[in-house]
Amino acid sequence: MARAVGVTPATVSYALNGLPGVSEELRDQIKAVADEMGFRPSRLAVGLRLGRTNTLGLLLPDVANPFYPELASGVIEGASAEGMQVFVAQVGLDGRDHASAVSALVDSHCEGLLFTAVLPHDIPMLTDLRARGVPFGLINRRIEGLDADWVGIDDFAAARELTSLVLEGRQSVAVFGGPERSSVSAGRAAGARAALAAAGRTPLPDGMVGDLTRESGVERARALFDARGPVDLVVCGNDVIALGVMDVCHERGLAVPDDVAVTGFDDMSFASAGPLRLTTVEVPRHEMGRQAVAGLRRRMLGFTGEPQVVELPYTVRRRNTA
Amino acid sequence: MARAVGVTPATVSYALNGLPGVSEELRDQIKAVADEMGFRPSRLAVGLRLGRTNTLGLLLPDVANPFYPELASGVIEGASAEGMQVFVAQVGLDGRDHASAVSALVDSHCEGLLFTAVLPHDIPMLTDLRARGVPFGLINRRIEGLDADWVGIDDFAAARELTSLVLEGRQSVAVFGGPERSSVSAGRAAGARAALAAAGRTPLPDGMVGDLTRESGVERARALFDARGPVDLVVCGNDVIALGVMDVCHERGLAVPDDVAVTGFDDMSFASAGPLRLTTVEVPRHEMGRQAVAGLRRRMLGFTGEPQVVELPYTVRRRNTA
DNA sequence: CTGAAAGCGCTTACAG
DNA sequence: CTGAAAGCGCTTACAG
Structure with missing residues (x-):
């Protein structure tokens, strides 16, 4: 590239990087040749040097x-x-x-x-x-x-707000959270509990911790319904878990939300698919x-x-x- | 790093890359020091050199x-x-x-x-x-x-197979494909048409080309139903379009699949959510x-x-x- | 078996 | 305003 114009690589560098020390005329010529040849500085070399x-x-x-x-x-x-x-x-x-x-x-x-x-x-x-x-x-x-x-x-505040909003008339409430050590899952679960506490209630102890997967939602919902029959509300740690819970509602002929209400979290695109229009929190x-x-x-x-x-x-x- | 062991960088390079020309003893020592110091060769320098x-x-x-x-x-x-x-x-x-x-x-x-x-x-x-x-x-x-x-x-074969499978008893059939110039969308649409042709039918001309989005599915389904009333089957270019079509079925009180049958393509995870269990093609x-x-x-x-x-x-x- | 040197493609003080 | 030189961190023929 330098050879093509008949200058040293240094001059090319000065020209292309717009540094002083090269005449406008020469700079323009170098830029033109660079464009024509499709010359682009190696990011590797630049990275190493700089x-x-x-x-x-x-x-x-x-x-x-x-x-x-x-x-x-x-x-x-x-x-x-x-x-x-x-x-x-x-x-x-x-x-x-x-x-x-x-x-x-x-x-x-x-x-x-x-x-x-x-x-x-x-x-x-x-x-x-x-x-x-x-x-x-x-x-x-x-x-x-x-x-x-x-x-x-603020996962805590969001979960508390969501839960309060849907709590009315719901007596037995399960909270299907995510992994115990995830700060996000912990915040969401705590927010849900806080909303319940404000209404003088405590969540069922079932299924509070688990994976953020549909399979986990399915397993926990089955275990919950087996143990306690249909509950009034399941607050889920994310939309995917909620999907699993609704799978089980469907499989057992439970109507959502009349028999069992379900909330998600995240607002994934599929959360409002067809008849399934999940109550959830949109996360940016x-x-x-x-x-x-x-x-x-x-x-x-x-x-x-x-x-x-x-x-x-x-x-x-x-x-x-x- | 080389200095720490008291050898030249060259020797370090030989040792770490397992090249001959350095005694086993020295090699082990160099490797030990490298581990201890957390030395890792710069990918930039290696990339530039090699x-x-x-x-x-x-x-x-x-x-x-x-x-x-x-x-x-x-x-x-x-x-x-x-x-x-x-x-x-x-x-x-x-x-x-x-x-x-x-x-x-x-x-x-x-x-x-x-x-x-x-x-x-x-x-x-x-x-x-x-x-x-x-x-x-x-x-x-x-x-x-x-x-x-x-x-x-083989999108063509897959779409043909899928369409033939669900064609029985369905008279009016729309094919909601993807972008015209996408080879994948073109193959899928052609496969669907081939299945129809084999049954002596042709697809409705409505909505054959469009985006692979839910919104596009919604728009095309609305236009289709407005123009022709409920059709028997909509073959969609992907699951997301199918979602949009089912949104419209739901919005108009049309039962899937009894009033309108719908197929997708791809088998996204949400394709089998709850009551919504999409007939589709699983793509690896x-x-x-x-x-x-x-x-x-x-x-x-x-x-x-x-x-x-x-x-x-x-x-x-x-x-x-x- | 080990060391000194060149070079990958750049940039940037430093002389001229 | 321009050119020669050093150096970023490596690898690899090449001498010793």
Whole structure:
């Protein structure tokens, strides 16, 4: 490329990066030739030289839960708008493989990492990351005892609001939460309990903890109905669990919401499919991704202030399942 | 790192890469120190030196359609199993931004690219890519007139099989396909038509082409029912369209499948939600991703044979909507 | 068996 | 205003 114009690589670099020290005429000529040849600087070489790669890493748990792809979409879109590229790595639902995924990402000189499913046992890995000076942010889940940038919603308040809204006239209430150690699931379950407590009630002890899957919803609903017959209301930790609960209602001939009311959480696209129009909380997944990138970007640019906590607005959607 | 052991970087490189020319004793010592210090070679430097980055790029259209995340999951999993990392880039539904996404990926020295939503107008971009020696593969959609590695299913046969299966007793049949230029949508629509033709029938001309979205399903169903009243069967280009059609059936008090039968395509997880149990075709999305990586990997390793076409098995799932 | 040197493709002080 | 040189962190022929 340099040879084509008859100058040194240095001059090309100056010209293309708009630095002073090269005449306008020559600059234009170099730019023209670069365009013509389709010359583009190697990001590898630039990264190595500058120590800045414009790359970030995103860690996602498995994709059976459509929550994550939409979050990822926000991250990729936000990154792309800033000229950054995104390595996406996949980790187990329980955060298995976090460590190896992280080291692969760090080896590739990601300038920042975004985590979407942290659990308490990830603390050593994260403090190690911090010690190595790699900025990171948490999306959705957070960890008690680890101050870090975080983007999410107030799951407690949202669950309390949703539950209060549908509680009227419902006596026996089950809360089908998610994994015990997930801050998000814990917040949602606590919010539901708080709403019940405000009405002077306590939830049934059945099925409070479990996976955020449809199968888990099915299993827990079967066990619950076997043990207690149809209950009045099942508050679910996410829409997917709610789907499983409604599968069981259907299988046992129970009408939703007349016999059993059901609420979800997240407002996935399928939550309002056909006759099934789930009462749930809309979580701004895409925006969470964008905001997380914005925060990480600031860190990458050297911001060293206090951990930033971004709590986004949610929307309770009352439809026809509760 | 080299200094810590008191040898040159060269010796460290030899030791860590298991090359001959360094005593076992020294090798062990170097490995021990490397582990202790958490030393990991910079992928940037290795990439620059070797011209091999162990990185691939995946281009996805927007994620509203849950088809793609599961495909992406297969790609990421397959790549990870081979020690490769994946840059994920997002392009518009109609392949807008393909060119700029591709050049960003190429700048980052991706050794191969995987496309999931190519259209005929992408041909120049792809031939240019080939001219530059960057291997690529197509998943799901392909393009007539461009020989390239491809992984997918036989959409024509699957749609024909599905349609024949549910055709009995259904007189007026609409086919709600996807975008005209998508090979996948075209194949599915043609398969449905072939099944109809075999029964001596032709589809209604309404709504044959449209987006693969729920909104499009809603709009087309409304227009169809307005024009012709309830039809006997609507064959949809994917599950999401089918969802929209069933929304309209519900809104107009039409029973599925008694008044209107509906079929989908893809078998997304929500396709069998509660009372809604869509008759559809299961597409092995995850496996498509894995196979595409395997094929691309061979190319990256220098395989230059004929374009490889991998047609994966599908499964027709007859449930209760048709 | 080990060390010194060149080079991957850039950028950036530093001389001219 | 332009060119020669060093260096980012590695790997790999090439001498010793």
